[in-house]
Amino acid sequence: MAKALTRAQSRWTLKELSAAGLFAALTAVGALVTIPLPYVPFTLQVLFTLLSGAVLGPRVGMLSQGVYVLMGAVGLPVFSGRGAGVQQLVGPTGGYLIGMVLAPWVVGRILRASASPGWGRSAAAMLLGLAVIHAAGVAVLSFHVGSLWGALTVDVVFVPVDLLKAAAALAIARGLEARGVAAAGEERG
Amino acid sequence: MSEGSARDVPVNGARRRGAGGSRGYLHGDGIFHRLDPRVKVTAAIVLLVAILGIDTWAGYAAMAGVLVFAAALGKIPGMRLVKAVQGVSFLLLFTVVINGFFTPGASLFHLGPVALTYQGLMRGLALGCRLALVVGAMTLLAATTKPLDLAHGLGWLFGPLRRFGLPVAELAMVTSIALRFVTVLGEEAKRIRIAQKARGIEIGDRPLSRATSLASIVVPLFAGALRHADELGMALEARGYRPGARRGRLYPLSVGLADLLCLVAAVAIAVVSWGWL
Numbered sequence: 001m002a003k004a005l006t007r008a009q010s011r012w013t014l015k016e017l018s019a020a021g022l023f024a025a026l027t028a029v030g031a032l033v034t035i036p037l038p039y040v041p042f043t044l045q046v047l048f049t050l051l052s053g054a055v056l057g058p059r060v061g062m063l064s065q066g067v068y069v070l071m072g073a074v075g076l077p078v079f080s081g082r083g084a085g086v087q088q089l090v091g092p093t094g095g096y097l098i099g100m101v102l103a104p105w106v107v108g109r110i111l112r113a114s115a116s117p118g119w120g121r122s123a124a125a126m127l128l129g130l131a132v133i134h135a136a137g138v139a140v141l142s143f144h145v146g147s148l149w150g151a152l153t154v155d156v157v158f159v160p161v162d163l164l165k166a167a168a169a170l171a172i173a174r175g176l177e178a179r180g181v182a183a184a185g186e187e188r189g
Numbered sequence: 190m191s192e193g194s195a196r197d198v199p200v201n202g203a204r205r206r207g208a209g210g211s212r213g214y215l216h217g218d219g220i221f222h223r224l225d226p227r228v229k230v231t232a233a234i235v236l237l238v239a240i241l242g243i244d245t246w247a248g249y250a251a252m253a254g255v256l257v258f259a260a261a262l263g264k265i266p267g268m269r270l271v272k273a274v275q276g277v278s279f280l281l282l283f284t285v286v287i288n289g290f291f292t293p294g295a296s297l298f299h300l301g302p303v304a305l306t307y308q309g310l311m312r313g314l315a316l317g318c319r320l321a322l323v324v325g326a327m328t329l330l331a332a333t334t335k336p337l338d339l340a341h342g343l344g345w346l347f348g349p350l351r352r353f354g355l356p357v358a359e360l361a362m363v364t365s366i367a368l369r370f371v372t373v374l375g376e377e378a379k380r381i382r383i384a385q386k387a388r389g390i391e392i393g394d395r396p397l398s399r400a401t402s403l404a405s406i407v408v409p410l411f412a413g414a415l416r417h418a419d420e421l422g423m424a425l426e427a428r429g430y431r432p433g434a435r436r437g438r439l440y441p442l443s444v445g446l447a448d449l450l451c452l453v454a455a456v457a458i459a460v461v462s463w464g465w466l
Contacts, residue, residue: 012359015422017432021366022418026411028367029374055415063356067363074327074343076213076336076368091280092287144283146291172411 016060023052023064027100028071028078047165047172049100050129053107054122054173061104069097095140099133106132111173122174126166134159214335219264220447221333226342228448232455233330234346239459240322248466249318255458256325265332273328274321281317288313340364358432366421373417378410 012020030044052061072079073089079097089097110125111117117125134155142151221229243252260267274281290300292309299305334342344361351357 011356012432013422014425014430014432015419017359017363018366018422018425019415019418021363022370022414024363024367025370025374026414028371029378063359063363067360067367070360071364071367074331074339076331076339078371088280092283144287146287176411176415 012060012063016056016063019056020060020064020067023048023056023061024067024071027052027065027068028076031079044165045100046130046133046162047169049103049133050107050126050166050169051173053104053129054111054125054169055176056104056108057112058105058108061108062101065101065104069101072097092141092144093137096133096137098140099136102136103129103132119174122170126170126173130162130166134162213331215265215269215332217264217333219262219333221259221263221265221329221451223447224333224451225442225444225448226334226338227345227442228444228452229330229334230339230342230346232451233326235452235455235459236326237323239455239462240319240326242459242463243319243322243466244315245466246318248462249315249322251466252322252458252462253325256322256329259329263329263333265329269332270325270328273324277320277324281320284317284320285310285313288316336368337365340368362432370414370417374410374414377413381410 027045027048030048032043049065052064055061056064068078069089079088088094107125107129110121110128114121138148138151138155141154142148145151145154240252243249256270257267260270289305289309289312290303292306292312294306294308296304296306297310331339340361343364344357347355347357347360
């Protein structure tokens with residue numbers, strides 16, 4: 001009955017909202033955990049972004065990443081590299097943040113389209129989600145740099161590390177699936 | 190999860206981080222700390238509009254002066270502003286360089302196929318000044334407003350957007366939950382790290398060993414966190430919480446004379462910067 005009540009008031013249940021809050025926090029913490037790799041900063045943000053789509057589903061996953069970006073936009077120190085505020089959203093790397101909001105939707109939709117997604121579908125979902133982040137990132141970056149080619153060469157540096165993160169997200173998502181950890185996500189169908 | 194709980198008692202961890210760190214909330218008792226968060230958020234947005242209206246060097250200097258003065262008034266160490274701008278130094282440099290090289294105009298010197306132009310350099314510097322000022326203004330807001338209050342103020346400000354189908358109440362609620370979880374996760378990560386150290390797992394300095402040992406932290410952290418979120422949702426449901434419903438606050442907010450003065454000052458600055466600077 002409680003569920004019926006909350007449903008009538010809001011498009012989200014409370015479990016969905018708290019799970020979204022958790023993933024927004026996880027992404028924020030993931031951005032702060034920096035492993036110093038040579039040349040490229042390694043953070044866990046993208047891992048949690050992809051995972052939010054897989055665990056929470058398209059709608060709630062998108063909500064969680066939207067809140068994460070919102071938190072950074074108002075000046076809370078949740079983006080990697082110490083910067084925060086609206087300037088990050090409109091800055092050269094802002095496209096990646098926009099992509100991070102869109103990616104969970106793509107990942108969630110692909111995974112939820114099947115009752116029991118196998119390795120192939122899961123891997124495809126993660127890769128496409130990653131592609132969305134990079135496409136949005138390159139689009140905005142090329143606008144700042146003035147050339148698509150220049151933006152692509154910058155972007156390509158991050159691809160190998162991000163593939164690793166996608167693989168990690170895939171492994172964790174499969175692991176949770178196997179253990180039957182169903183977070184407050186949407187029904188599959 | 191009552192929003193008022195953080196009004197007088199500092200959010201767990203917020204004080205510790207604010208005292209030592211260079212960003213986020215700074216526990217204190219300046220005049221800006223005591224203002225209504227709704228007023229502060231509104232005033233900060235008015236200030237951003239003001240910064241966008243400036244396009245003279247004198248104007249940038251004047252605005253920087255205003256921010257430094259405000260910091261002194263609110264008992265925020267000036268170093269905080271400097272550090273915040275330092276934090277985006279890469280972004281600043283990027284802005285200046287990109288604009289300098291990609292704006293057509295009289296070239297100063299050539300670097301391969303591209304040339305640094307005078308117009309571009311000036312434009313880049315001007316944009317950089319605006320960026321630094323925006324960072325400064327946001328830093329003042331973040332340093333004097335507790336994160337939960339900030340979420341509340343923004344939720345109030347964007348409340349009218351609900352009519353257009355934007356889930357404002359839900360966004361504000363998820364934000365406050367996320368803020369709570371950040372500290373919880375941080376503490377949990379520390380606990381797990383200590384537990385694993387006790388069992389002989391070394392978090393090494395080399396990147397690879399750090400990455401593998403990190404995996405042993407992430408997995409248990411994840412399982413515990415999902416359980417936390419589930420319990421929180423259940424607890425909220427059990428207490429009849431409904432996002433977006435009207436409810437009271439433990440510590441009611443009120444707009445006083447100081448709040449009005451702050452708003453008037455912000456509007457005055459905006460008018461001056463758009464009209465004269």
